Amino acid sequence: MATIQTFIRTGKGAKKNHVNIRFRLSDGRDIQLFHKSELVINADKWDVKKQSIKASCVYDAKKRNEFNKALTDRKNLILDIYTQNLGKKVDFTSDWLNAEIDRALHLKKGVKSENITLFRFIDKFIQEAPNRNDNGRVICNGTIKQYKVFYEHIKEFAKISLRDDFEFSEIDLKFYSDYVVFLQGKNYTSNNVGKNIKTLKTILNAAAFEGCHINPALSKFKVFKEDIDNISLNEDDLQKLKELDLSKYPHLDKVRDLFLLLAWTGCRFSDLGKIAKTDIKDGFITFRQQKTNNKVVIPLHPVVLEVLEKYNYDLPEQISNQKFNAYIKEAARMAGINSRETMTRTEGGKLVTTHFEKWEQVSSHTGRRSFCTNMYRRGLPALMIMSISGHKTENSFLKYIKVKQNEHAEMMKKAWENIYK
Numbered sequence: 001m002a003t004i005q006t007f008i009r010t011g012k013g014a015k016k017n018h019v020n021i022r023f024r025l026s027d028g029r030d031i032q033l034f035h036k037s038e039l040v041i042n043a044d045k046w047d048v049k050k051q052s053i054k055a056s057c058v059y060d061a062k063k064r065n066e067f068n069k070a071l072t073d074r075k076n077l078i079l080d081i082y083t084q085n086l087g088k089k090v091d092f093t094s095d096w097l098n099a100e101i102d103r104a105l106h107l108k109k110g111v112k113s114e115n116i117t118l119f120r121f122i123d124k125f126i127q128e129a130p131n132r133n134d135n136g137r138v139i140c141n142g143t144i145k146q147y148k149v150f151y152e153h154i155k156e157f158a159k160i161s162l163r164d165d166f167e168f169s170e171i172d173l174k175f176y177s178d179y180v181v182f183l184q185g186k187n188y189t190s191n192n193v194g195k196n197i198k199t200l201k202t203i204l205n206a207a208a209f210e211g212c213h214i215n216p217a218l219s220k221f222k223v224f225k226e227d228i229d230n231i232s233l234n235e236d237d238l239q240k241l242k243e244l245d246l247s248k249y250p251h252l253d254k255v256r257d258l259f260l261l262l263a264w265t266g267c268r269f270s271d272l273g274k275i276a277k278t279d280i281k282d283g284f285i286t287f288r289q290q291k292t293n294n295k296v297v298i299p300l301h302p303v304v305l306e307v308l309e310k311y312n313y314d315l316p317e318q319i320s321n322q323k324f325n326a327y328i329k330e331a332a333r334m335a336g337i338n339s340r341e342t343m344t345r346t347e348g349g350k351l352v353t354t355h356f357e358k359w360e361q362v363s364s365h366t367g368r369r370s371f372c373t374n375m376y377r378r379g380l381p382a383l384m385i386m387s388i389s390g391h392k393t394e395n396s397f398l399k400y401i402k403v404k405q406n407e408h409a410e411m412m413k414k415a416w417e418n419i420y421k
Contacts, residue, residue: 002027002082004075006051010043018205019043020219021071025078025097034094035078035101038208038216039070063209070211077104105213118166119158121207122151140290142270150199157182171204172217187348194224227399228345231361232373233337238263240335242303252334254316255327257307261315262367264301266375266389269321269364275308294390325363332359372400379414 003026008019021039026032047054052071053064081100082092090096129144157179158164166175176197183193201221208214233241242260246253261267261275265285274287285298308315319327338357345352368389375385382394391397 002031002079004078006071006075007048008041008043008046018201019046021074023074023078025082027082031092033078033082033092033097035074035097037074038212038214038218039067039074040205040209041067066210070209074101077101102213116168116207116212118168118171119155120165121168121212122147122154122203125203125206126151140270146195146199147203150196150203153183153196154179154200168204168207168212168214170215171200172215173220176217176221181349184349189228190224190226190346191228194226197221198223226346228343230343230369231341231358231366232370233263233332233358233362233366234370234377235374237332237335237337237358238303238370238374240337241332244331244335246331246334252327252331255319255324256331257310258316258318258324259328259331259364259367260303261307262364263370263374264303265298266368266371266385267298268368269324272315273318275304275315280308280313289390292390292392294392296388296390298388321364328364328366329359329362332362333357335359337362369400372397376401 005024005026007022007024009022010019018040019042021037021041023035023037024032025035041053045053045057045059052068053059078097078101081097081104085092085100126144126147129139129147158166160182161178179200180193180197183196188196201218201223204214204218208218238260241256244256246256258272261272262269265275267275268289268291270290271287274290275285280300283300285300285304286295288295337359341356341358341361343354343356343361372385372389372391375388376382382397386392386394386397389397389400391400
C-alpha cells in the first residue's frame, strides 16, 4: 500500500527561514517518488516527527490551518495521481509525478472564478502586512515601507514592458533577468538590486504558502550582495565630534549626542529609544533589540553616561532616520572630519569608484559600525564585541569591521610584542 511522508532539507549553507516542503511516496521497495513543493516554512518551526508545524510555535491559527490543509490536499493529490495510474503503462519516476502535479494544479486553477495575479496578490500582501507576524513579532513599519517601494518599482517595470499585470507562471528566469536589467538601468547598486529581488522572493513564497502555483524558477533567483567600503569613525573622529560646540545649533547638538550613544554602545538607530534610565542597572544597559529580539547587555561607557546625564536620562525625541542622517553629516563636516576616502561599488551593473570627504558618508549606521571597528582595533575578541552588538554570526560581524590591511599588521605586531617579550 502506498504511503506518503512530508519532510524538509536543511543542508550545509542552506537558508532555514524559507525551506520547501517535500513529499515522498513509497509503495514497497520498487517505488520511491519525490516531489519538492512550492510550500515553504521556517525550518525551526517544522516538527519532524509529526510532519507539521510545531505545536509550541507562536503561529496565526488561520495560517496554521491553511498550511495544514495545503499539506493534506497535496498528499491526497499525489496519492490520487498514483492510484489512478496503477495498472497503466507508466514509468513511475519523480519527474513524471511532478509533471502530473503541475498539470493537475493548472487544471484546478482553470476552473476558479477569479485568477490571482501578481499585482492582486501584492495589494493583498501589503494590506495585510500590519497584521502579520514575523517570528512572533509584528512586522515593523520599515519593512512595510520596503514592500511599498518594491511595488512601485515592479509596476514601473510592468509599464515599460507594456503589461498591466503578470501571471505567477510568468515569473520565470527571463522575468528575473529582465527585472534585474531594469533595476540596473536605474543605476542602483548591487545591494539595492538584491533588496528588490529578496522582496520579490518573499512575496512569491508567501503566495506559494497560500496555495498559488509559483514558477519553479523562483529557486534560482539570486539575491545580490556586495561588501562595500563603508566608513567608520575612529576614536579621534568621535572626540572631535564630542568636543564640537553646537550650542547655537540645538538640532545638530541633539543629533550629535544621539550619534555618540550609537558609537559607544553599538546600538542600531531603531534601538535608541531603549537607552533609558529604566534599562540601566549596576553600570550596564540591558534591552532586547528591535530588529532581532536579541537580548544585549552593554557596559556603560563614560561618554554614554555623560550624554544621559546631560538630558537627565530623558533623551530628545527621536526624529526620522532621513533627517538624522542629514544633520549628522552637517555636524561631522563642522567637526572637521574631512579626510579623503575612496569607495568602490557596483552601480548599474558596473564597478564605480568615487572619492569623497569622510563626513559626506556619515549616517546613523556609521555609529554602530564605528563601535565594532574601534573595539576590534582595541584588541577585544570578536565574540566579546558580538555579544554587545548582538551579531549572531562572526561572518556578519566581520563585514562591519572596517580595518585596513596595514592596521591588521600593526595589531598583530603589537600582540607579538606582548607575547614574545
